[in-house]
Amino acid sequence: MARKSKKQRNAEQAERQQKVRDEAKVRRRPGRDDLARMLLWQMITAAQGQKDPYRAVGKVRDALVEQLERQGFDVRESEEVFHELADRYSDGLFPFRPKRHLTLGIED
Incomplete structure (x- = not known):
């Protein structure tokens, strides 16, 4: 064959x-990305609610950036992306759009 x-x-x-x-x-x-997105949002918002939010968010950032650097990503670029997300999540609002394709045909 x-x-x-x-x-x-x-x-x-x-x-x-x-x-x-x-x-x-x-x-x-x-999917994996859906879970990762939700986990990151929860980690950032939980850190922002701590007694010293700047320190807590910094610890989350440092841990993530360190692992991204190990994968070959640029440290400054990684920190910038993290801070953009942290700023977006800081308003306390749920930052994700509904997945309309998941709600089609579902009866309320």
């Missing part, structure tokens, strides 16, 4: 991945 071409293998992989995404949507299953 001849080996499938790279183009055919990629097409089959794309089809499998689309099936996984479609099934996750039907099951309303959050």
Whole structure:
């Protein structure tokens, strides 16, 4: 049996991945990025509620930036992205838009 071409293998992989995404949507299953986004928001807002919020947020920032640096990201750029998110989360409002595709067809 001849080996499938790279183009055919990629097409089959794309089809499998689309099936996984479609099934996750039907099951309303959050992905890794959804969980990470929510966790970061909770960590930042919890740190901002501490007795010394600047120190607490700084600890969260330092821990995250250190790990990003280990992966090869620039320290200053990582700190800038963190501070942009922390500023966005500082108003206390829930910063995420509803996932409309998850609520379609659901009866209230």
